[in-house]
Amino acid sequence: MGNVRANLRRLPAFLRAAIFRVGMPDSDRTRLKAVMSSLFLHIHAPKVHQHSLQWWYTLGLGLISTFLFILLTLSGVVLMIYYVPSVGEAYGRMQDLMHAVAWGRVLRNLHRWTAHGMVVAVLLHMMRVFYTGSYKAPRELNWLVGLALLVVTLALAFTGYLLPWDQLGYWAAVCGVNIAASPTEVTDALGVTQSLDVGGWQRQLLLGGREIGGDALNRFYVLHCVVLPLIGAGFMALHFFRVHKDGLSRPDESAAARDDA
């Protein structure tokens, strides 16, 4: 009996130790250990160059993109509780969300503005990587992974825009899908559209028909809520793993490499 009580009393400390592994770090060695033994912290390299700590070098744009993605995922899941991807219901559901659901308007605007913000943040992040020359060896692969993330980000923005089933989204989707069908201009010029209609096939894949209707709305919904976020999360994991392995680039890196040679 006494043992049980003693064990119960130790439980909080025991749990804390199981979660945090190392206590409050008090030396470089324990600080390093704390970082390395945590899944979330070890995304950061345990040792970084002084240059990488200068905030103006990355401007934190990659992390900002990540946090916006997390916010979008959370607010999106909550939006899914009221949203119904059907031609008859979608628009009314958005109206309900704006007028009949507590915090609905805030939620919808949160999702919308973080979506705009993520597109901007990702583009700025890409510019930062470009202007600091961080796409050079050994980070070429991560540049390519980044391009995939850019495409996923834009595709999320595009597919999400149709979901309210309003005039803006409808016509944006008409134009976007016709852009996806534009290889037809090339196959037409070559005179092979009859046998190899890449544009028409892409259009068909997105719409599930000849016009934008219920099938298209459902496909956009599946892409927006399941397929693209999963692909994005997968590429992000790869992206962070590469940042971790290659280390952040440094302003003096290429100069140092030149001096070494």
Add this chain to the structure above:
Amino acid sequence: MAQADDARDEGRRRFLVKVGAAGLAGSGVVATLGTVAFSDLRAYNERSPVFKLGRPEDFASGTRVYLDGPRLFVGRDTRGLYAVSAVCSHLGCIVRDGGEGFACPCHGSRFDARGAVIGGPAPRPLSYVALTVEPNGLVYANVASRVDPDDRLEV
């Protein structure tokens, strides 16, 4: 002896890697083709491309009206009835009738009264679609069937 074993092991590993890679590539191809086939419906859940427009005398000479269902401008000139598609040849918005010609609100393409491009990004003229009179005496348009801009239905 040990060396011979190592060499045999090595050969076996290479073989297994090749079999594995071929298997992955094969199932990748099958999965892709399957997905393509899956995403194309054998029959579309859609309205027919043939629309009933009305009686021939509904369209007075020298006029042109916009019909929202088939997205057509239907008009009559001295030679007969014609129907111009209102779907912009650029990216598919609906053009407006400006009297002298047509203008697209999306990216500013402009077309003359015959539908030829006179400005903006549109790559092709507006299309003319086939009109017929059925035995019931009514005019029908098939928006999936294109005709020459000079074709007229004489009714």
